[in-house]
Amino acid sequence: MRDYIIRRLLGLIPILLGISIAIFVIMQLIPGDVVSGILGIEQTPELRAMWEKKLGLDKPLIEQYFSWIGKAVTGDFGESFRTGAPVFPEIISRFKISAELAILGCVIAWLIALPLGILSSLKRNSIIDRIVRVVALMGVSIPNFASATLIILFLAKGFNYHTPVKYVGLLENFGTNMEIMLLPAFILGSVMAGSVMRMTRSSMLEVLRQDYIKAVRAKGAPEKTTIFRHAFKNSSIPIVTLIGMQIGSLMGGTVVIEQIFSIPGLGQLTLTGITQRDFPVVQGCVLFIAFVYVIVNLLVDILYTYIDPRITYS
Amino acid sequence: MKKLFALILALALALSVMGGALAEGNVLRYGTETEPAGFDPHTISSHASLRVMGQVYNQLVDVNEALEVVPELATSWEISPDNLTYTFHLVDNAYFHSGRKMTAEDVKYSFERILNPDLGALGNSSSYAGDIDTIEVVDELTVKMTLKKVNVTFLSNLSSSYCSVVDKDVVEANEGSLLRADGGTGPYTLGEWVADNHVTVNASNNYFNEAEKATFDAIEFYVMTDASSRLNALRTGAVDLIVADTAMLDLVNEGDPIQTISYQTRDYVGLFMNCKRAPFDNEKVRQAVNYALDREEIIEFAYNGQATVSGFIPASMGHWAVDVSEKDYYTQNIEKAKALLTEAGYPNGFETVITVGLEDGIRDMGIVVQQQLAEIGITAEVQNEENAQYIDDWKAHNFDIMICHNGAGSDPNRGVAFFFSSTGSANIQDYSNARVDELCVLGTATTDTALREEYYKEAINIILDECAAATVACPMAYFLASPALQGYAPNASNTSNFAGVTLTK
Numbered sequence: 001m002r003d004y005i006i007r008r009l010l011g012l013i014p015i016l017l018g019i020s021i022a023i024f025v026i027m028q029l030i031p032g033d034v035v036s037g038i039l040g041i042e043q044t045p046e047l048r049a050m051w052e053k054k055l056g057l058d059k060p061l062i063e064q065y066f067s068w069i070g071k072a073v074t075g076d077f078g079e080s081f082r083t084g085a086p087v088f089p090e091i092i093s094r095f096k097i098s099a100e101l102a103i104l105g106c107v108i109a110w111l112i113a114l115p116l117g118i119l120s121s122l123k124r125n126s127i128i129d130r131i132v133r134v135v136a137l138m139g140v141s142i143p144n145f146a147s148a149t150l151i152i153l154f155l156a157k158g159f160n161y162h163t164p165v166k167y168v169g170l171l172e173n174f175g176t177n178m179e180i181m182l183l184p185a186f187i188l189g190s191v192m193a194g195s196v197m198r199m200t201r202s203s204m205l206e207v208l209r210q211d212y213i214k215a216v217r218a219k220g221a222p223e224k225t226t227i228f229r230h231a232f233k234n235s236s237i238p239i240v241t242l243i244g245m246q247i248g249s250l251m252g253g254t255v256v257i258e259q260i261f262s263i264p265g266l267g268q269l270t271l272t273g274i275t276q277r278d279f280p281v282v283q284g285c286v287l288f289i290a291f292v293y294v295i296v297n298l299l300v301d302i303l304y305t306y307i308d309p310r311i312t313y314s
Numbered sequence: 315m316k317k318l319f320a321l322i323l324a325l326a327l328a329l330s331v332m333g334g335a336l337a338e339g340n341v342l343r344y345g346t347e348t349e350p351a352g353f354d355p356h357t358i359s360s361h362a363s364l365r366v367m368g369q370v371y372n373q374l375v376d377v378n379e380a381l382e383v384v385p386e387l388a389t390s391w392e393i394s395p396d397n398l399t400y401t402f403h404l405v406d407n408a409y410f411h412s413g414r415k416m417t418a419e420d421v422k423y424s425f426e427r428i429l430n431p432d433l434g435a436l437g438n439s440s441s442y443a444g445d446i447d448t449i450e451v452v453d454e455l456t457v458k459m460t461l462k463k464v465n466v467t468f469l470s471n472l473s474s475s476y477c478s479v480v481d482k483d484v485v486e487a488n489e490g491s492l493l494r495a496d497g498g499t500g501p502y503t504l505g506e507w508v509a510d511n512h513v514t515v516n517a518s519n520n521y522f523n524e525a526e527k528a529t530f531d532a533i534e535f536y537v538m539t540d541a542s543s544r545l546n547a548l549r550t551g552a553v554d555l556i557v558a559d560t561a562m563l564d565l566v567n568e569g570d571p572i573q574t575i576s577y578q579t580r581d582y583v584g585l586f587m588n589c590k591r592a593p594f595d596n597e598k599v600r601q602a603v604n605y606a607l608d609r610e611e612i613i614e615f616a617y618n619g620q621a622t623v624s625g626f627i628p629a630s631m632g633h634w635a636v637d638v639s640e641k642d643y644y645t646q647n648i649e650k651a652k653a654l655l656t657e658a659g660y661p662n663g664f665e666t667v668i669t670v671g672l673e674d675g676i677r678d679m680g681i682v683v684q685q686q687l688a689e690i691g692i693t694a695e696v697q698n699e700e701n702a703q704y705i706d707d708w709k710a711h712n713f714d715i716m717i718c719h720n721g722a723g724s725d726p727n728r729g730v731a732f733f734f735s736s737t738g739s740a741n742i743q744d745y746s747n748a749r750v751d752e753l754c755v756l757g758t759a760t761t762d763t764a765l766r767e768e769y770y771k772e773a774i775n776i777i778l779d780e781c782a783a784a785t786v787a788c789p790m791a792y793f794l795a796s797p798a799l800q801g802y803a804p805n806a807s808n809t810s811n812f813a814g815v816t817l818t819k
Contacts, residue, residue: 032702036709038351040359041720042436043709044739050434083352083509084493090509149542156546165343165536165552167511260540264510272349272510277702 004313078280087284098265102250108189117200139194203235244300248293345556352493355478368810369502371478408522410481418457437476526813558792560618580806584785598658600781605651616678624788663691671704745782
């Protein structure tokens with residue numbers, strides 16, 4: 001197992017290198033650059049040359065890349081071209097916010113999806129099953145920007161309420177932080193819940209049809225044990241896979257929800273970096289998101305061995 | 315299911331109770347549309363940053379709504395008879411936020427910083443402080459600046475944020491950068507900056523100008539990129555003031571506790587035609603385009619009627635403006651446009667591309683102009699460009715027709731020379747006329763206002779007649795605010811002056 005984890009972590013190196021080269025090339029290919037953004041209408045060739053020199057953009061591309069990657073391996077992701085702030089601490093502080101939102105969203109999704117998914121599979125084709133399936137379909141099909149805008153409007157008009165606009169960290173003030181985060185988390189969660197619910201239902205149905213479930217029931221095991229210990233546990237591998245993928249992508253921030261609720265997460269940082277052509281920020285964010293995604297998937301793989309002891313990695 | 319429903323209901327009720335809570339203290343909460351890019355007044359041009367820096371920094375002089383230069387950190391000044399030497403007498407009670415007194419040495423340091431080529435300061439050009447040759451400290455409160463050449467716009471140029479006076483000690487303590495530091499003397503000090511969420515400025519307790527002293531304990535600038543959440547935040551009292559556009563005005567319902575605040579900008583929108591590219595190198599084609607435009611229709615569609623037909627020196631520039639309603643080609647005349655196209659050798663029109671950026675107004679304008687040009691046989695494709703691409707094409711003069719939103723500045727030299735002289739760095743249409751160039755030089759070489767007016771009006775008329783650009787309109791700018799906000803009167807010279815503004819909660 002330890003060897004497997006080490007191997008997977010080593011496998012990260014070529015992935016991250018490949019991504020860093022791809023981002024570097026893409027950032028060069030897209031039109032527009034950071035100097036134009038800084039100078040705007042005031043730019044003259046002299047001012048431009050000064051800024052290019054200052055930001056190191058006058059050096060050959062290969063040199064720019066290697067000087068960046070050389071520092072990056074030592075953990076120094078450079079400084080933002082625009083704000084001069086060191087990139088890595090900024091990413092970490094934004095990641096904490098995105099991670100909190102992602103985890104809250106997931107918990108809400110599971111709380112909705114797992115019980116309803118199981119219920120739906122047990123009462124197959126009943127009225128409850130039909131309602132759950134329609135609700136799940138709605139969750140999957142309503143885009144979160146639409147539901148977010150509608151919910152904000154509904155709360156403003158109906159209850160004269162808006163979530164606090166000033167962001168406060170979890171440890172600074174737990175109550176206010178929850179007030180800021182719960183609504184966006186609920187919207188994220190409701191979208192995720194749709195697919196998790198559908199996956200739980202179909203996976204449970206498949207397992208419930210198996211002979212061993214009949215055997216468990218025949219030997220007189222209580223229904224609770226049959227469902228949770230025997231059926232649910234065995235049906236949870238695809239659910240865990242799906243949830244892993246969802247957490248992975250949520251950790252990278254959810255641009256739309258973050259924008260609508262003015263939450264300073266990783267998604268906003270990346271988007272601002274892209275629109276301002278702030279290369280160190282974009283490169284740092286993308287690499288970090290890729291890293292988190294791979295780690296979350298590794299954790300999911302490890303989790304498989306606990307769910308199904310037959311799975312081993314060597 | 316019942317429990318879940320009960321939970322949601324309880325949550326909604328709890329939220330409605332919390333909704334009534336107001337911010338503590340006397341704080342102005344301002345919902346803005348973009349994230350600032352740091353707060354170094356010498357190197358940052360972003361609107362969002364300027365809004366904040368306007369509270370934190372001062373300049374030697376200011377320009378009022380009537381475009382007159384008025385004292386700020388300089389109480390008075392003398393100009394030598396040859397118009398080359400400016401002697402400024404400074405206020406003796408201005409303090410940096412570090413607590414240190416501001417002196418002539420700081421003014422010298424600030425301008426040397428601007429002129430230092432390694433900084434890449436925006437003020438290091440003729441449009442601002444670039445013409446300064448030497449700076450001399452006469453005594454603690456007197457500083458003398460000598461120019462390389464006469465530039466009568468120099469004094470008003472100094473009112474720009476790019477010419478702010480900064481604290482040397484703070485710059486040096488922050489390795490030469492003020493992006494995240496406060497080196498100002500303004501009514502507010504730079505407080506917390508949570509990027510992509512908010513910036514706070516706090517009242518300074520020793521601001522030199524009693525009349526312009528901070529009236530709030532703090533101003534909080536919120537980044538709320540989504541227009542509808544900005545409006546809902548205002549509706550529910552989560553913020554007191556928001557940046558708005560004409561499209562948002564339609565979303566305000568009767569009975570909403572919202573007041574609309576507007577002012578006439580000194581900006582203009584218009585079509586810039588590439589004078590180096592066929593067929594726009596032909597003056598007749600440019601004139602034909604001018605005749606093809608129905609400017610009232612454009613204003614109605616793109617600006618909800620909230621703009622006035624204007625040339626590139628708008629009426630809000632006072633006596634400098636030229637009344638375009640007297641110009642024949644500011645009234646749509648399809649027949650004449652077609653005749654001009656025929657004379658130019660394009661009886662059946664031609665195909666072209668209209669380049670527009672992300673701004674709603676100019677994007678909508680592109681569509682109307684496309685239809686209007688079709689009436690005279692010009693088939694135009696509207697090319698929507700992302701901001702950086704738009705700036706790239708702007709910089710490279712890579713377009714047939716580009717729709718731009720420009721600021722005319724506070725002196726006609728900006729509106730004329732910067733955009734239309736052969737050497738003007740914003741002359742993206744590559745227009746060139748020797749007489750205009752000559753007039754631009756004459757215009758900055760004399761202090762005689764009547765004579766300057768004569769020079770600039772001649773230049774403006776030539777540029778309009780040769781259709782170096784088909785300018786369309788001067789738009790209004792909007793803010794929406796809670797009815798509790800009193801005394802906020804933005805104008806084209808200053809949109810972020812909160813002196814005397816109060817919230818009656």
